[in-house]
Amino acid sequence: MSEQHLTEAEYDAITDAAAQWCMRLHAADCTAAERQAFEQWRAAHPLHAFEYEAMQEIWDVADHLPRPPAPVRPQPASRTSWRTYGLAAAISAMALPLLAYGGWSLGWLPSSYERFQADGSVRQVTLADGSQVELNLGTELTYSNYKDQRRVTLNKGEAFFKVAHDSSHPFVVKAASGQVRVTGTQFNVWMYEDQVRVTLLEGSVLVNSDSRHPDGGFRLDPGMQARYRQGDYQPQISQTYAGDTSLAWRQGKLVLDNLALGEALPLINRYLSTPVMLADSATGAIRVGxxxxxxAVKSLVTTLPKVLPVYLTRNQDGNPVINSLPGTTPKS
Incomplete structure (x- = not known):
């Protein structure tokens, strides 16, 4: 999690509120007014949304657990008070060790769960298994330790992994529709929307573009790269060259090596809250370096008309749009 200037009590209060909102929003009698109040609460502070998403993930995991038998004397339907929810949460907390042990033994629940994000600067973290992860700007990921595997979900962004070796406990990174599976190695995973690029530095990895078939995959050796996007039957495999700059972000740099704008924009948009669009394919063929x-990637967009034969407009959604000047021929 990113650095926040909050006391422990303030942080705990946000976590408790997120848990209460998660339970309330899943209740059948949740009203439109309550949902509106929740949206206001979530927008009031970045940590509110962050903690609520974590609670929602835990809720989704719990939804797959076996359900206990229905009570013999069901309670009459009525609106449950916040105090009742608080009591239910307390009871759940006391029952959690037993539930967690059973869930762990069956491979349903992790023994540890961590959530990390990097906002305005690169961040280095150590996972519970000892693996080292470096998060690029705007990156969010979670780590869960299951009985049969260590699992990272890359929600967005880019991360460099130095995985602690454990041949009996594979390390799996889920990104978009696919996954990367290793036991101990060094590799980088970049993701933008449904596009994923995996670059291997050391060891070996199995890259699968469709995690619904986890036993498949293509093996990478050091110096190789795999790319895939949603719907790909298999990833595209290539060899990186000596001057490859895909890991320049670790030194705070974005290197565009004479790329067509169509190729460069996903790399640029990864750092922007509002993505830049292309007016047409001809504009996308113009090269940039x-x-x-x-x-400071945001300033790069505004300077493009000074270095390329293009001009900027905005579409109806407010996105900047790059247009080629009339009569411009893309540089070869």
Whole structure:
């Protein structure tokens, strides 16, 4: 989680509120007014949304657990008070060790769960298994330790992994529709929308573009790269070249090596809250190069008309749109 200037009590209060909202929003009698109040609460502070998403993930995991028998004398339907929810949460907390042990033994629940994000700067974290992870700007991921595997879900962004070796406990990174499976190695995973790129530095990995078939995959050796996007039957495999700059972000740099704008925009948009669009394919063929600071990518967009034969407009959704000047021929 990103650095926050909150006391432990303030942080706990946010976590408790997120748990209460999660239970309330899943209740059958939750009203439209309550949902509106929740949206206001979630928008009031970045940690509110962050903690609620964590609670929602736990709720989704719990939804797959076996259900106990229905009570013999069902309670009459009535609106449950916040105090009742608080009591239910307390009871759940006391029952959690037993539930967790059973869930762990059957491979349903993790023994540990961690959530991390990096906002305005690169962040380095150590997972519970000792693996080291470096998070690029705007990256969010979770780590869960299951009985049969260590699992990372890359929700967005980019991360470099140095995985602690454990041949009996594979390390799996889920990204978009696919996954990367290793036992101990060093590799990088970049993701933007449904596009994923895996670059291997050391060891070996299995890259699968469709995690619904986890036993498949293509093996990478050091210096190789795999790319895939949603719906791909298999990833595209290639060899990286000596001057590959895909890991320049670890030094705070975005390197565009004479790329067509169509190829460069996913790399640029990864750092922007509002993505830049292309007016047409001809504009996308114009090439761009240079080395840029990852914390100042927004200014790169505004300077493009100064270095390329393009101009900027905005579409009806407010996105910047790059247009080629009339009569411009893309540079080869």
């Amino acid at each position: 240079g080395i840029y600071d990852t914390t």
